Amino acid sequence: MKVSGFTFIRNAVKFDYPIKEAIESILPVCDEVVVMLGNSDDDTSILVDSIGSPKIRVISSVWDDNLREGGRVLAEETNKALDAINYDSDWAFYIQGDEVFHEDGLKTVQLAMKEHLEDANVEGLLFNYHHFYGSYDFIGDSRRWYRNEIRVVRNDKAIRSFRDAQGFRKNGKKLKVKKADVWMHHYGWVKPPASMQAKQESFHKLWHSDEWVNSNIAQSSEFDYSGIDSLAFFEGTHPAVMKERINRVNWKFDFDPTKKKLSFKNKVLQFIEKLTGKRLGEYKNYTLLK
Secondary structure (H helix, E strand, O other), X not given: OOEEEEEXXXXXXXXXXXXXXXHHHXXXXXXXXXXXXXXXXXXXXXXHHOOOOOXXXXXXXOOOOOOOHXXXXXXXXXXXXXXXXXXXXXXXXXXXXXXXXXXXXXXXXXXXXXXXXXXXXXXXXXXXXXXXXXXXXXXXXXXXXXXXXXXXXXXXXXXXXEOOOOEEEEOOEEOEEEEEEEXXXXXXXXXXXXXXXXXXXXXXXXXOOHHHHHHHOOOOOOOOHHHOOOEEEOOOOOOHHHHXXXXXXXXXXXXXXXXXXXXXXXXXXXXXXXXXXOOOOOOOOOEEOO
């Protein structure tokens, strides 16, 4: 069995993306990792090179900044990376620049890939998600955060990144997937307030015009984290590759998780979810196989 990792990144240093940790977290189960390196104006290439693994293959790319509608450029870069993996790989392990895979799941995901290798009906593997917000101590626990997403797909050129690169589809249809009991940690909302504000201003330009961004994104030197609806204390462990980054934290984020900013409807839906484990009306960009 052969496994290729793939990802894309641009301006990781400027916007404080944990791309180094992201790549390192999947290297142990990958025979190669393709990094589609976008045209950056910082030292992202040096950061990626510092990993020093012969498994990493960096490919330069120029983003089409005109593909703003729905974040299409993110899917475009994802597809470029997916198309560049070795033709004889069986599986493709996807990770985004603000995600880090927990090492506790390395053996599990490897076994899952082996188990379903000969079953063509299984087109991908579904992961669990923790979404961190404000600091490494809090996770989002409201309905605004997706609970699962596909991060391993077959090396099938009919499989394409969907919309803004959150998931995948094959010939426009949802992938048939098996659940892997592993965790991806999403750190996209954990950055120093100044870096977070800069990222927001830049990131929204992948979806909207400059005029929309100027009218709808608050002009500030630092991001205001206080508007979040609901958080919970994180009681688990972070991936080992995140230790150094977490130790460098130089800002303080205070939040009382007992104070919720939820509508009555969302309070009811969240209560039902905690009681039953089911999320009513949940968006699922996949077909889960039994």
